[in-house]
Amino acid sequence: MNFLTLTLGRLSDSVRSLWAEQGGLLAVAVLLLLVACLLLSTLSYRRRLERGGEALRLANRRLSLATSVAGVGVWEWVPDKSRLDWNPVMFRLHGVVPEKDFSLPDWKARLLPDDLSAFEALIARPGAEGRELELRVQRQDDGEVRILKTSCQWQLCAAGWHLVGSQIDITEEQGTKRRLFRDVYRDALTGLQNARALNERLGQQIARHERRRGQQALLFIDLDGFKAVNDTWGHDAGDRLLQGAANRMRLALRHEDQVFRLGGDEFVVLLHGAFEDTGILERIAGKLIGTLSEPYDCDGHWCRVSASIGIARAPGDAQTPEALLKAADTAMYQAKTGGKNRFCFYTDASLCESECQKNVS
Secondary structure, three states, X not given: OHHHHHHHHHHHHHHHHHHHHHHHHHHHHHHHHHHHHHHHHHHHHHXXXXXXXXXXXXXXXXHHHHHXXXXXXXXXXXXXXXXXXXXXXXXXXXXXXXXXXXOHHHHHHHEOHHHHHHHHHHHOOOXXXXXXXXXXXXXXXXXXXXXXXXXXXXXXXXOEEEEEEEEEEOHHHHHHHHHHHHHHHEOOOOOOEOHHHHHHHHHHHHHHHHHOOOOEEEEEEEEEOHHHHHHHHOHHHHHHHHHHHHHHHHHHOOOOOEEEEEEOOXXXXXXXXXXXXXXXXXXXXXXXXXXXXXOEEEOOEEEOOEEEEEEEEEOOOOOOHHHHHHHHHHHHHHHHHOOOOEEEEOOOOOOHHHHOEEOOO
């Protein structure tokens, strides 16, 4: 019995010793396995990062290529760091050699003075709503002025506010629009705005003066004796006279006043501002009659005409564009029947004749 007990005790000690030895080896094996798994996981993660980084670099290259092909300039302004970043297209748009230290003042120097204030207001308001505006830029390399459509948006990130935007050259597009406007709204002979332009502009002006409770003045002008010039010297001479008359009216009026040719020898003047004082209108009409009555050199022939002018105001004489034009036309015919070379205010059919005045100049 004692022998059996002793034998079992020795066997138990051997098992415990073996377990201790094998358990340590097992722990080491488990630890090595964990390290191997961690290394494999790290390597896999790095490979994913590398693939992601390569994909990101590829996406950036594709985006850069797309913006370059499309001619889209991309820029970023970080106010807190006074940092301005441009993509290569921006340098091409501005005719500037790419430089790492190209700054915001350098950019401002390329803008035309009339557009600078709008640009400065844009960059001075972090967090403001995104905007779209047209900026005229004088290229550094050739001095050519280009029109750049600028779109931008403020964004907030961990480093603070930054303004990101894009620019595209729309110079040719704007030129096409101007040519279209010229073809549709300009008189081919004189370069003045035509009847279609008058119809659109007149309604806007009447509405504007109604809001301000002012009087919109309109002058209807007809050249006296123009038919005789055409009949005597031909249509070429008549065309030279019409061109000369159009130029004289431009010079006689202020820059903000507008002259329109309705057709033939009929013109309309829209005066900028409210005209409650008839004395001012009398002086303007008298000045026009005087300058239009001077002799014209029509292809070597000296020709003379005079002018009959009708004056009407809205809303005093009429409330709609059609009615205002008709009122001024009525007053003009009253001036013509009253002896020509005169101006006449429209009041109504019974009073128009008494308002007719002869120009004294």
